Amino acid sequence: MKRNKAVAAWMMTLVVLALVLAGLGCSKEKGKVTLGFSQIGAESEWRTANTKSIEETAKAEGIELKLSDAQQKQENQIKAIRSFIAQKVDVIAFSPVVETGWEPVLREAKEAKIPVILTDRAVDTKDDSLWVTFIGSDFVEEGRRAAKWLVEKTKDRTDTVNIVELQGTVGSAPAIDRKKGFEEVIKDKPQLKIIRSQTGDFTRAKGKEVMEAFLKAEGKNIHVLYAHNDDMAIGAIQAIEEAGLRPGQDILIISIDAVKGAFEAMMAGKLNVTVECSPLLGPQLMSAVKDLMAGKTLPKRIVTEEGIFPMETAAQEFPKRKY
Numbered sequence: 001m002k003r004n005k006a007v008a009a010w011m012m013t014l015v016v017l018a019l020v021l022a023g024l025g026c027s028k029e030k031g032k033v034t035l036g037f038s039q040i041g042a043e044s045e046w047r048t049a050n051t052k053s054i055e056e057t058a059k060a061e062g063i064e065l066k067l068s069d070a071q072q073k074q075e076n077q078i079k080a081i082r083s084f085i086a087q088k089v090d091v092i093a094f095s096p097v098v099e100t101g102w103e104p105v106l107r108e109a110k111e112a113k114i115p116v117i118l119t120d121r122a123v124d125t126k127d128d129s130l131w132v133t134f135i136g137s138d139f140v141e142e143g144r145r146a147a148k149w150l151v152e153k154t155k156d157r158t159d160t161v162n163i164v165e166l167q168g169t170v171g172s173a174p175a176i177d178r179k180k181g182f183e184e185v186i187k188d189k190p191q192l193k194i195i196r197s198q199t200g201d202f203t204r205a206k207g208k209e210v211m212e213a214f215l216k217a218e219g220k221n222i223h224v225l226y227a228h229n230d231d232m233a234i235g236a237i238q239a240i241e242e243a244g245l246r247p248g249q250d251i252l253i254i255s256i257d258a259v260k261g262a263f264e265a266m267m268a269g270k271l272n273v274t275v276e277c278s279p280l281l282g283p284q285l286m287s288a289v290k291d292l293m294a295g296k297t298l299p300k301r302i303v304t305e306e307g308i309f310p311m312e313t314a315a316q317e318f319p320k321r322k323y
């Protein structure tokens with residue numbers, strides 16, 4: 001009888017031990033909400049600020065963040081999402097490097113009943129039940145704001161204003177939309193003409209390289225540079241200076257993001273205007289994750305509020321900038 005009791009007690013201890021070990025082996029921290037986030041990479045000052053905002057807010061909100069850097073490759077993002085599904089995270093979020101090609105992996109997440117939040121960039125899918133909400137900027141509006149500034153700036157000119165455009169990553173939402181918004185506004189202004197347009201992949205190095213090629217082909221024929229982000233504009237500024245021209249004067253420069261580097265360039269008189277695109281999406285993302293976990297229904301679209309900063313306001317605004 002005594003022996004049976006001792007065996008039963010041992011069995012119970014073993015069961016408890018097994019449960020504890022299983023708990024420890026599990027990648028999720030007990031009681032914590034787990035968020036798998038697939039980041040695009042570290043291609044720009046904007047992206048670095050975006051990653052920092054997500055990391056800091058997750059920590060502050062007690063959300064366990066599994067962050068994966070895709071190095072600007074869609075295949076890496078797809079792998080990361082599959083690994084989050086396998087790890088059974090509570091929520092998946094990602095900033096899609098390009099718009100298309102996400103259906104299969106998003107379907108897998110849906111089948112696993114893991115909600116997906118899009119941040120910063122949208123996807124182009126027929127079935128929008130594959131993601132719960134999209135948090136980020138209105139890129140088309142950013143393009144319009146950039147063009148409206150140019151229209152106002154050149155309103156007294158009667159000659160043709162030749163524009164070169166540095167586009168973002170091919171197939172990405174901001175590249176497509178910023179081009180669209182800009183063209184929509186200038187289409188009724190025949191004197192504003194885009195003479196060259198090429199991708200600079202959102203990086204300084206590529207921005208410089210492509211601007212060098214533009215300058216080689218067009219020389220002093222270029223009056224305006226429209227860059228889809230500040231990093232490419234900053235790279236292009238170097239190319240313009242190396243070509244013996246004055247950025248901000250000989251060539252008007254318009255870009256998007258409003259990172260600190262752009263304010264420095266504006267204060268030096270080398271960049272004329274930057275349209276704001278805020279990377280500080282951490283607070284909105286974490287609040288969406290918490291709402292989801294509380295069973296709330298999220299709005300399909302959460303738009304970030306943003307402004308525009310011409311160089312005349314740079315010195316005054318610079319101390320207030322958070323990224």
Ligand code: AHR
Pocket residue numbers: 043044045046047120121174202228229230231256257277
């Ligand atoms: O998707 C947002 C864009 O991506 C930012 O404008 C750019 O700087 C970044 O790399």
